[in-house]
Amino acid sequence: MLDERPWILYFPILIGLGYAVLGPTGALIGLAAGMVIHSRTERARSERTERYRVERERLDLRELLIATLRKRLADVEEKVVRTYFVTVTYSHMDVENEDRFHKEIVEFLESGLTPFERKILAEERMTLKQFYHQHLASALLKTCRQQANTSPASFAVCSVETRSNQSRGIAFETWCQQQLQAAGWSVSPTSKSGDQGVDLVITRHGQTGVVQCKLHEKPVGNDAVQQVSAGRPHYRAHFAIVVAKSGYTRSARTLAESNGVELLHPNQLSRYRRSIS
Template identity: 30%
Template sequence: MLLDKPERLIPFGVVLSLLYVLANNASEVAAFFASAVLLLMTGGIAYWTYCRAKRRAGRQRLEAQLIELIDRHENALVSYYHQCRRKDLFGNCDESRWHDCIDLFLKSQLVPDEADFRTWRQSAIGRWAAQVVAEATAEKVALYRTTNPLTRVDASSLTPLEYERHCADLLRVEGWKIQETPATRDGGADFVAEKEKVRLVVQCKRYSQPVGNKAVQEVTAAVRLYGGNVACVVAPTGFTKQAQQEATGLSVHLLHHSMLAAFAEKLAA
């Protein structure tokens, strides 16, 4: 069949020629292939090292960005941490709502597009970022409990009046002068804390549900009434979305009581 079509003999002849050369230069060919393999391995290792260093640098930049964002939004994160972690009847901690809050934080701060966020969140870097937020927030909560033992008090065991006094004590031990307001007709404030040039107007809400926007409006009015320059609402159960939106517009700070002392100290620094 090859003789019937002479053009097929050309590649066949080339192959035979190569086989003849390889057979007569086996040592040189082996050395060539060994050098080629070594070169490929060296190049592959160098490329792998470069990619690894690039990924590490990218992760370090993202970690620095995350820490900055966590510090900026620590009041909200700590509040969500306490509000959204609940124990079931068997004593198991249900953190599903807390994980949803972490996703909300990451989406709003890093990857706003819904489709892009879903893909990114399922990636290794997305899972790692969520872990960084969870661990950093837990560390902040633990630090506040260590530096101020009063934050360990179980707020659910306190009456509304006891809760107000507890919040005032959190600041009093840090050197703040506390001015209590009348038990009735308090004008939207439970007490005023003063230190340096800061007059912090505080309203405390010991509710079993998230606090609504009415408290935000009340403490805003109380700032003018008591000559304050900063206002906050403190609650153990978090705040509704409407309250959060209104607080942003009115520059009212919404806090979990475990954050109160640290927040106030930053104001007075």
């Protein structure tokens, strides 16, 4: 197009055409037309350059915000993965629970946004939620899934404690069940009414055991040992186990030894084996 050519090419053409048609007056008209075209061309170039600069700057700011938010999440990675484990894994992995997880992460990021970061979002014409889902959510979800599948024991039991008092005991029993199943045991939860002090009944290679799961803040005492020991004959079990993260009192250890009750830490369950003579 004419206005895209260097002015040095179209000025002589316009002046020459004007002179040929109208003489000196036409030449002046051609010169004026050339100057108008040149001015518009330069303005268009300047506008394109400015648009490019603004877009480049916007992209740089977008990358800066992405990197900043990723670092903010990386700094609290353990808490993020723990939130994922509690919100999604314990509650069964589905879209609704993943949405709840993302909502919690967005709320966390929202609480730490600076005015400059809010300005970037305004430039992007996005809410933080939209920005997070477009640039961060997929990678974060992938990381959490990998962590939860690779090393759940390192944070899962602690995660249970973040739940309400009403549900955390059940969640802990469910986690213990999953770990024992991973070790090759068939696991049957007992009914809450008439459970005889037993939470789980486990079987493997003809062996049957009864398990009581205790999620206490303080060391577990004699009661748990007595209850699971009493429940053993009711389920015709070969052995009895108490599982507790908080440890056991000295008295409970002594009583467990005399009654043949095993006292375990939750992290031992996924590798639990037993031989009966």
